[in-house]
Amino acid sequence: MQGLGRHGxxxxxxxxxxxxxxxxSRRVSAGEVLWQESADVDIFCVIKEGWAFSYRNLGNGSMQILKVYLxxxxxxxxxxxxxxxxAGVAMINEGAVCPFTYQQLFELFGRSPALVAGIIAVAVRQQAILTERLVYLGRYSAHERLAHFLYELYMRLKRIGAVEDNGFFMPLSQEQIGDALGLSAVHVSRTFSMLRDEGLIVRDRQHVTLPDPQALARLVEFNDTYIDESLPPAFHGFA
Amino acid sequence: MQGLGRHGxxxxxxxxxxxxxxxxSRRVSAGEVLWQESADVDIFCVIKEGWAFSYRNLGNGSMQILKVYLxxxxxxxxxxxxxxxxAGVAMINEGAVCPFTYQQLFELFGRSPALVAGIIAVAVRQQAILTERLVYLGRYSAHERLAHFLYELYMRLKRIGAVEDNGFFMPLSQEQIGDALGLSAVHVSRTFSMLRDEGLIVRDRQHVTLPDPQALARLVEFNDTYIDESLPPAFHGFA
DNA sequence: CGGTTGATTGAGGTTAATCAATGCCTGTGG
DNA sequence: CCACAGGCATTGATTAACCTCAATCAACCG
Structure with a gap:
């Protein structure tokens, strides 16, 4: 509700x-698969608690994580x-989700223009985050990919009040981070060490701290166009 | 109109x-920039003739091509x-585009449910194509990336009747293909040679032929979920 | 005809993958 | 409480993929 209300x-x-x-709402356990790729589309979900990710399993045995959900x-x-x-979706840690159906979504559409605008805004911004990772996968090194990935998480977590003293809880394994960034788990480990030695990222088990978020932002040239979540003026007359 | 009519x-x-x-409609020349990244959003376009691509220019001097438009x-x-x-958008070769405004889009929305459904379907399928490339960038080698890229073009061109004898016109330079796939132009050239030696792809200047599209499809495990352009049944009551 | 652009090929360097060994936590069962 | 197993992270050594630089070549264009 907090997310959708921003748009009207x-x-x-x-x-x-x-x-x-x-x-x-429904409680879900760590590692639980909410749905497999190619399954019938029946429901959508809002995450109330915990982290999830969407993924594709590939023919060569590897996996690509598309997006991490907070x-x-x-x-x-x-x-x-x-x-x-x-794509499939699985929980990273334990949590809770609120499922709702196509039917209910269409009902929302019929009832409230403000909600339509909100959902459109959420959807296009999620896609923008994906596009941003595509850019990083194509043209940046492991160092910058990991830095960008963590900074993006930092920004998104800050929005929902989950950052404290520039640090946050991060339940992803290095294997999973590798699957998101197109890197091997081994190289993720090495890259973490590099970032730590540079004083950009400190990690202790599942806790990550960014000692100097500004410096990190400069390094990754963070594009916050897609984080700014207001809809353009043209929408105001419409929805 | 042909594209939108499929959904209702x-x-x-x-x-x-x-x-x-x-x-x-407006004629546009080869290389012409339709708009720059970060420009104000005023219009959308339908391509009537020619190819275009959307891109991001990066801080390290390189460019990432996001999508090729036909x-x-x-x-x-x-x-x-x-x-x-x-993202910016530029023409690859000469052509023609039909611009229309936000205003006109909203008008469409107000007037015709079938058009709304059509535009939603087009938009989500374009995003699916992007996501597919993200998967390939993250987890496949140059060989498979290029094969997939060309097969995707082949499929999309076939839909619009631009394939003849398994061959098609392809105005992209190897530099541009590299920018799309996250490879150097040199490596694109070498990878083309490999694919030619394997009998999968023949290229003569701006003309590409796939001698055995089936074999190529198997190689790239082409996922045609997103090419199937029908909307799910749930939409039929709605739009 | 010279100039330019795009493609090709070779040589050498860099990044990241793979394989393998080790260590560290955590949970489990005796 | 301790022994042990499993998962995750780290580190080293080797290999493979790809990049960069550079030279050459072919096609096109004024």
């Missing part, structure tokens, strides 16, 4: 609708408009 | 609306919902 005032009715969706993120709207899942 | 019957009114958009493709809907361009 929600009426009391809108809020009631959203709250009704949140009622039937509490408050909507999972599955990328599949909106398809009849089968383009 | 267009009324005579819809068609008239689309034709009116096509009236003010005749019939809509350019710029990725920026829908942002006030500034996430």
């Amino acid at each position: 005032a929600l009426t009391a009715d809108d809020k009631a609708l959203l709250l009704s969706l949140e009622l039937n 509490p408050g993120d909507i999972i599955g709207i990328r599949d909106f408009g398809f009849s089968r899942r383009l | 019957a267009l009324t005579a009114d819809d068609k008239a609306l689309l034709l009116s958009l096509e009236l003010n 005749p019939g493709d809509i350019i710029g809907i990725r920026d829908f919902g942002f006030s500034r361009r996430l």
Whole structure:
């Protein structure tokens, strides 16, 4: 609700609708697969608690992680408009999700322009994050990829109040980070060491600290166009 | 119109609306920049003729090409919902485009559910193509990346009737292909030679032939989920 | 005809993958 | 409480993929 409200005032009715969706939330365990790739598209989810990721398993035995989802993120709207899942989704750690159906989504669409605008904004910004990683995969070294990845997490976590003293909880294994960045787990480890020696990133088990976020931002030339989540003025008349 | 009509019957009114958009088309020259990254978002375009690509220029001097656009493709809907361009767009060869404004897009939305469904379907499928390349960038070698890239072009060109005897016109330079696949131009050249020696891809200047598309499809494990362009049943009641 | 652009080929260097060994935590069962 | 196993991270050595630089060549263009 906090996420969607940024794009237009929600009426009391809108809020009631959203709250009704949140009622039937479900606890999920670490590693649990929410759905497999190619499965039928039935539901979407909002993460209430815990981290998840979407992935593709490849013919050569490796896996590509497409996106990491944090509490408050909507999972599955990328599949909106398809009849089968383009990617699987699994939980990283324990948590809770609120599932809702295509039906309920269309209901929202019919009822509230502000919610439509909000969901469009969320969807296009998620895609922008993906595009940003495509750029990094294509043209940057392991060093910059990892730095960018962690800085992006830092920014997203800060938005939801999960950063304290420039540090945050990060439950991904180095193997999983490698699968997200197109690197081997071994090289992720080496790259972490480099970043630590440079004083840019400190990591202790599942806790990451960025001693100097500004310096890191300069290094990765962070493009915050897609983090700014306001919709352009043209939308105001529409939704 | 052909592309959008796949997702629902267009009324005579819809068609008239689309034709009116096509009236003010504009000729564009090879290499012409349609817009720069970070520019204000004012228009979208349909390509009537010629090829284009969207790109990001990076701090380290290199460029990442995000997507290649073919005749019939809509350019710029990725920026829908942002006030500034996430990527630049430039023509590869000479051609013609039909620009239309945010305003006109909203008008379409208000008038025709079938067009809304069509545009949603086009947008999500374009994103799926991007995601597919992200997977290839992260986890496949130059050999498979190039094979996949060309096979994807082959499939998309076949849809619009631009393939003849398994061959097609391909105006991209090897430098540009490298920018799309995250490779150097030199390595693209070597990889082309490998594919030619394997009998998978024959290239003569700007003409590419796939002697055995089936074999190539097996090699790249082409995922055609996102090429199937029908919207799922759930949409039928909605749009 | 000279100039330019794009493709090819070779040589050598760099990045990151792979293989393998070790260490460190954590949980488990005796 | 200790022994042990499993998962994760680290480190070293070797190999493979790809980049960069540089030279050459072919096609095109004024």
